[in-house]
Amino acid sequence: MTSIGTAIGQVFTPVDAAKRIASEHGVLEAWLRGATVLDPTAGDGSFLEALIELALERGIARARLPVQRLYAVERDEALLASFASRMRARFSLRLPDANLRAHDLFTLQDPPQADVLMGNPPWVNYVDLPETERARLRPLFHSCGLIRDPRRLLLGGSRIDLAALVIAWSIRHLLRHGGKAVFLAPLSLYLNDGAHEGFRRHVVDGVRYALREVWDHRGAPIFPGVATRYGLVTYERDAAARWPVPWREFAEDRWITQQAAPCGGEDGPLVVHDLGANAPTAKVTVQSDPDRAAWRPRQGVNTCGATDLFVFDRCTAEGVMVVAENKVLGQVRLPRRYVLPLMTAETLRSGNRTPHRWILIPHDPVTGRPLERDAIDAMPDLALHLDAHAVRLRMRKGTMLGTHLRRGHWWALLGVGPYSYAPWRVAWEAFGRSTFRPALLDATDDGPWQGNQALHAYIPVRDRAQGERVLRALAPEVIEPQLRAHRMEGTCNWAQPGRIARILALTMPVRWTLPLARVRTAG
């Protein structure tokens, strides 16, 4: 039986896939020529078994297999025991007991040192770990330099993956100087903006290591039914980065080589494009615009799970009030000033700018902060509506919402600031799309348009002229190829504000230091 603590991230690599990886990435050769190979989170030993099988298939005699140079670390003792007994049953082989370390990787005393690391670390989002594990690992994420914003990690708002910690830690503590590492890992480490910036600096305790290659397994799945985007990443310890790195994708029955380099600084997400081509760049006009500082892209308003209490499908003005309506609440009277039009796909895709949905935002339209209690009490209809749902509103969860709740502002929404009330905005669909079609929206008679959570993003602007400048800088023919290079088509991360901000900040092509030949690798 495995306890919850040990069962973390237990998805094992099929031995056939491990064999392909070991032979195609030179691990078998290295081992046979004298290298020590170690899997730092070995599970039931697929990668070591792969090496043994490959060597036997080559006709190397069992007695001559260098099993003394195979090491495994795994916190679940039963898995290592099962590996050892399988090796005895299948091949009459016994690995030295001292090489199979049934222990937690992060507290291992005297860790073995290897020339090559090969494995598949647990892929688990930090926020999805049990609280005891989070508390234990938090200081390690910090000491390995993986965290940019400690507050977000503490409050559970960071989407950082445990795989990042395992990779960085293993390279730092278990890999010899100049050693190589080969890991199956979630590609969020390199494609997502935000949480993995610290990891992408590739330095732990002053020890540098370099990303060498990425093999995107989207077209060549190893784990059927696993929705996470993953691939094989290779590293070299104590080596300097050389951008671009080869990025391989499996299409039409073969691996195609492209090139990848970080966007907007060494810790940025990777952008991928054809060999020999320069990275696509944003127009320089963005950099020289005098209002550039205000151009920060924003996400839509977030109700933190209480959409039915704030979002309405009909709205009829009655002087300074409106009668707003949705299926859950029926009709509610609310002060008109606080009920604003909410974008829909139709708002952005068609030229029809008549609002079809509305959102109640009980915030001050000047400061963007939640209204104070006395301001709400001065509007009895609003107070009646909010108070009727106070229990539910107080129970909402969300990292940033916590601050508002602690201050007693339990009616607060997220993603609201003075920018929410800018009269104009250039808005776009940010989620699940593969095209980028920004639109310039003027305020309606009901007020300025609001984005709906992560579905929409926008850049607030003062007037039409500024809006048209932003719109020109966000021309689809400029931005869309760059978004495609981020390999996020159809995902929730397609054109989110952080990604667009990075693209706009990119003034110059990344300077390539490794001219790659125009080659295609056969599959």
Ligand SMILES: C[S@@+](CC[C@H](N)C(=O)[O-])C[C@H]1O[C@@H](n2cnc3c(N)ncnc32)[C@H](O)[C@@H]1O
């Ligand atoms: C995704 S599985 C992969 C196992 C093996 N490398 C493979 O590919 O088949 C990850 C393994 O990491 C182990 N693990 C998780 N956290 C660990 C830790 N802190 N120390 C050692 N092993 C750990 C889990 O028990 C699990 O067996």
